[in-house]
Amino acid sequence: MTLTEENYLKALHRLSQNGESISVKRIAALLDIKMPTVNSMVKNLSEKKLIKYEKYKSIELTEKGRKQALLILRKHRLTELFLKDVMGLGWEEVHDIAEQIEHLQSDLFFNRVDEMLGHPKFDPHGEPIPDSHGRLPQLKATPLSLCQSGKKYQLSGVLNNDASFLTYLNSVDLQLGSQIEIITVQEFDKSMAVKLNGKIKTVFSALICQNLLVL
Amino acid sequence: MTLTEENYLKALHRLSQNGESISVKRIAALLDIKMPTVNSMVKNLSEKKLIKYEKYKSIELTEKGRKQALLILRKHRLTELFLKDVMGLGWEEVHDIAEQIEHLQSDLFFNRVDEMLGHPKFDPHGEPIPDSHGRLPQLKATPLSLCQSGKKYQLSGVLNNDASFLTYLNSVDLQLGSQIEIITVQEFDKSMAVKLNGKIKTVFSALICQNLLVL
């Protein structure tokens, strides 16, 4: 696969994450490339069975394409962690470098990176790192009430849809994907002192904790 | 500069090292590319003032071209050291990976590599690492007799051309570029116990040491 094809696959994967369907226009916008160019690449990837494509229909990654994309994502996320934790670069500095290193062809190199980092499962954003077969760890959402103090989670769902509950979440600026770090758990009432999105510090009652699903 | 242009510059620099003049044929052989392809790239590099070229004449790097080549060489050698010393890869494994990493565009990354390695001046082969301005450290050859025990040097010249001396060097398989490691220096007669090319162990008298120039 060429570097360009890899970048298209990454973009395709990223767009497919949003649930929305993938259009030529969105790919073009994301990669800052004109639509006709995307169109011809889409045909190319389709011939290689990396995507499913029919004229005027929306585009989907095939299993094969998704796996390739995840393998690149694995290299990217491992690299970012490596640059940050081993080489001491700042979080804001690592992305551009990782965008280049992710295209290296060397299992040896990335296996060693993985090893040096202790086979991490998540990158510092809490994003899961695909394994060496291009599989994402099956994430089972857990109620926050069952989680451990000192760890960071991401909100992935709620078990209660009462307006009052959702209004409360809004009021503390908590949305799907928001980061929740458990500072301490009160032994007595199981309430939790938490830090939200790395900033706001607040306390969740046991009832709230039982209704928040996290990863 | 494109990746391909960088590879041509590296090849050009390597060929210029041998003293022999650079021909289209030799570039083609080194890069495993056909002569007409080289010919058109040579014109391209010439337009960019990276080489001096006239039809049917032999090719030379310009100052600008040489500097570019040395900057790539710097990235390559730093990377090899990094892969070996920081990541614990084997010497035979690092070259192919370094060939890829040397093309990364990130001063930040290579400065950090340089820093982590303690601003090394030589790679493990004893090859000098160009500085960040593409300058090679001015190597001043020293008589071995003035060198310290425990260190590794490379034979760079001799101060005596007697047949008997040269025959002796031949007999211990010592040539320009051979590695000489000083094991110990005898206080009494200044003779040195040395290891040659990482293998042969022998002893040089003070007179021999005075006539060997090393880096």
Next chain:
DNA sequence: TATTAATGTTAGATTAGTCTAACATTTTTT
């Protein structure tokens, strides 16, 4: 020195990835 061999160059084709301009289809709006 004349011929042959080696090396170098030109011409023209090919592929990947990009573009613009023109045309086609689908979706949205009136």
Next chain:
DNA sequence: AAAAAATGTTAGACTAATCTAACATTAATA
């Protein structure tokens, strides 16, 4: 449902890097 807007596709051109086939020059040899 017709018109307009948005989106998608085709056609054709361009650049970088490669190739093969043919031709040109220089170097070696008889």
